[in-house]
Amino acid sequence: MAATHEQAFIDLPQSRVPVTSTVDVLVVGGGSAGLAAAVAAARNGAQVLLIERFSYIGGLATGGLIILLLTLDDGAGHQAVGGLCQEIVDRMERRKAVHYPPREQWNVPDSKLVEHYSQWGLVWGSPAPEGHRIRYSVAFDAHEFVYAADQMLKAAGVRVLYQTWACEPVVKNGSIEAIVIQNKAGRQAIAVKVVIDATGDGDIFAGAGESFELERVHPWLWFEMSNVEAAAVPGRGLYFHTPGGGRVLVPWGGEARVNRKIDATDPDEVSAALTDCRDMVINEAGRLRSTVPGFENATVSLMADQLGITESRRLQGDYVMTRDDLDRQFDDVIARTGHWTKYLCVYNIPYRSLLPRGLDNLLVAGRCISVDHRVHHATKEIPPCMATGEAAGTAAALAIKSGLNAKKLDVAALQEQLRAQGAILD
Ligand SMILES: Cc1cc2nc3c(=O)[nH]c(=O)nc-3n(C[C@H](O)[C@H](O)[C@H](O)COP(=O)(O)OP(=O)(O)OC[C@H]3O[C@@H](n4cnc5c(N)ncnc54)[C@H](O)[C@@H]3O)c2cc1C
Structure with missing residues (x-):
C-alpha cells in the first residue's frame, strides 16, 4: 500500500547545481512590479536578469486580464503615480490601446462623464458626499501591455528567461548568495548581488525564512x-x-x-x-x-489563464504599514498611491516596507510588500505595484554602484533619482 503524503520522505543525493550566471540584480517574477524593477535597475546601470515562470510579462495585469490601471491619482485631481507606469500608458496610447480621461477631466463631478467612464470600469467605490468624480484610471489591452513591456525590457538591456521557476534562495550570513532555478535545461543556480522578490506571493522571502502573513481569498477568473x-x-x-x-x-x-x-x-x-x-x-x-x-x-x-488572486503572502518587514499610516509623511518615502474605492485617501510608502528584517540584499516589490490587510487593498493595485517595483530596481542599482547593501542605502539619493525618473513622491 502506498504511504500517505504526510508519512513519506525521500532522501535526495547530495546535490551540486551549476552556477550558470552571475548577475548584479536578479528580478524574480515578471508581473507589473517585476517589469518596473528590471527596467529601472537596468536603466540605472545594473546587469539584470528577470526570470518568469510563464511565457509573458505582466502577471495578473495581463494573464489575469486585470486590464484596468486603477487610480494613478489621489482622488482629488492630482497624479500620484508617474514614472514607468506613466511610461507604459504613453507607449500603449501611441498604439491606441488605452482609454482614460484626459487630465482636464480629473476630479470633475460631471454625471455624464461619470457614466461614460463607469461603462469602462474606471469608477468604483462609494461616491464622495457630492457624488462620484472622475479618477485618473486607464483601461488597456493586455497584448499591448505585453508588447510595450517587451520593448522596454529589450531597450534597457534586461536578459529575460521565461518558463523558469525560482525554487529556493541560498542564504549565507544574512545575504542571498544565489537563487536556485528550474527550467527545461534542468536545475541551476544564479549567483547574485541583489535579488528583487516580485513574485506576488513572496516565494523568495518565504523560502529564506522571513516572516509574513498569509491571507485566504476568493478566487476569480476575469x-x-x-x-x-x-x-x-x-x-x-x-x-x-x-x-x-x-x-x-x-x-x-x-x-x-x-x-x-x-x-x-x-x-x-x-x-x-x-x-x-x-x-x-x-x-x-x-x-x-x-x-x-x-x-x-x-x-x-x-x-484569464491566471486566477485572480488579490492577496496571498505579505512580508512582515522593517516597517509594516497599517491604516493609521493614511496620509502619514515618511522621510524614506519611495512611492505613493491613492485608493481605488476612496477619494482623498493617500498612502506614502516608505523604503522600509520593501525590506525584509533578516536579509541585506533582498528587496520586495508589488503586491507582497510589507503592509497590513487594509493597506494592501490600496498598494496591491497595478500602479503602486509598478511604483514599488521602480523604487526597488533603482535602489538595487544604486546599492551596487555605491558598494552598500540595500539596508544601508542613501535613501535621499534614491529619492532624488526616482524624482529624476518621473516618479511622484511629494
Ligand atoms: C480579482 C482582482 C481584481 C483586481 N482589480 C484590479 C484593478 O481593477 N486595477 C488594478 O490596478 N489592480 C487590480 N488588482 C490588483 C493587481 O492586478 C495585482 O495586485 C497586481 O497586478 C500585482 O502585480 P505584481 O507584479 O505584484 O504580482 P503578479 O502580477 O502576481 O506578478 C507576479 C509574477 O511573478 C511570477 N512568479 C511567481 N512566482 C514565481 C516563481 N517562483 N518563479 C518565477 N516566476 C514567478 C508570476 O508568474 C507573475 O508573472 C486586482 C487583483 C485581482 C486578483
Whole structure:
C-alpha cells in the first residue's frame, strides 16, 4: 500500500547545481512590479536578469486580464503615480490601446462623464458626499501591455528567461548568495548581488525564512466576450467596454462566484479553483447570452489563464504599514498611491516596507510588500505595484554602484533619482 503524503520522505543525493550566471540584480517574477524593477535597475546601470515562470510579462495585469490601471491619482485631481507606469500608458496610447480621461477631466463631478467612464470600469467605490468624480484610471489591452513591456525590457538591456521557476534562495550570513532555478535545461543556480522578490506571493522571502502573513481569498477568473452590442453595457454594471470594438470585460465573474476562500500558495487549492472558475465563466457567459439583450451573439473570446488572486503572502518587514499610516509623511518615502474605492485617501510608502528584517540584499516589490490587510487593498493595485517595483530596481542599482547593501542605502539619493525618473513622491 502506498504511504500517505504526510508519512513519506525521500532522501535526495547530495546535490551540486551549476552556477550558470552571475548577475548584479536578479528580478524574480515578471508581473507589473517585476517589469518596473528590471527596467529601472537596468536603466540605472545594473546587469539584470528577470526570470518568469510563464511565457509573458505582466502577471495578473495581463494573464489575469486585470486590464484596468486603477487610480494613478489621489482622488482629488492630482497624479500620484508617474514614472514607468506613466511610461507604459504613453507607449500603449501611441498604439491606441488605452482609454482614460484626459487630465482636464480629473476630479470633475460631471454625471455624464461619470457614466461614460463607469461603462469602462474606471469608477468604483462609494461616491464622495457630492457624488462620484472622475479618477485618473486607464483601461488597456493586455497584448499591448505585453508588447510595450517587451520593448522596454529589450531597450534597457534586461536578459529575460521565461518558463523558469525560482525554487529556493541560498542564504549565507544574512545575504542571498544565489537563487536556485528550474527550467527545461534542468536545475541551476544564479549567483547574485541583489535579488528583487516580485513574485506576488513572496516565494523568495518565504523560502529564506522571513516572516509574513498569509491571507485566504476568493478566487476569480476575469474574461472577455466579443460580438457584444455597445448598447448592452449599462452605466454601472457587471461588465465593461474594453479596448477593441464590440468587446466587453467581465471582471469578478459577473454574477457568479466560487464560494470558498483559497490559499493561493497551495497547488491543490489553486488547481481546483481554476477548474471551478472556468466552469463558472462558461455558465456566466451562457447566462449573459440568454438573458441580456445585446449579448445574443456574444462569445467568450479570452479567458484569464491566471486566477485572480488579490492577496496571498505579505512580508512582515522593517516597517509594516497599517491604516493609521493614511496620509502619514515618511522621510524614506519611495512611492505613493491613492485608493481605488476612496477619494482623498493617500498612502506614502516608505523604503522600509520593501525590506525584509533578516536579509541585506533582498528587496520586495508589488503586491507582497510589507503592509497590513487594509493597506494592501490600496498598494496591491497595478500602479503602486509598478511604483514599488521602480523604487526597488533603482535602489538595487544604486546599492551596487555605491558598494552598500540595500539596508544601508542613501535613501535621499534614491529619492532624488526616482524624482529624476518621473516618479511622484511629494
Ligand atoms: C480579482 C482582482 C481584481 C483586481 N482589480 C484590479 C484593478 O481593477 N486595477 C488594478 O490596478 N489592480 C487590480 N488588482 C490588483 C493587481 O492586478 C495585482 O495586485 C497586481 O497586478 C500585482 O502585480 P505584481 O507584479 O505584484 O504580482 P503578479 O502580477 O502576481 O506578478 C507576479 C509574477 O511573478 C511570477 N512568479 C511567481 N512566482 C514565481 C516563481 N517562483 N518563479 C518565477 N516566476 C514567478 C508570476 O508568474 C507573475 O508573472 C486586482 C487583483 C485581482 C486578483
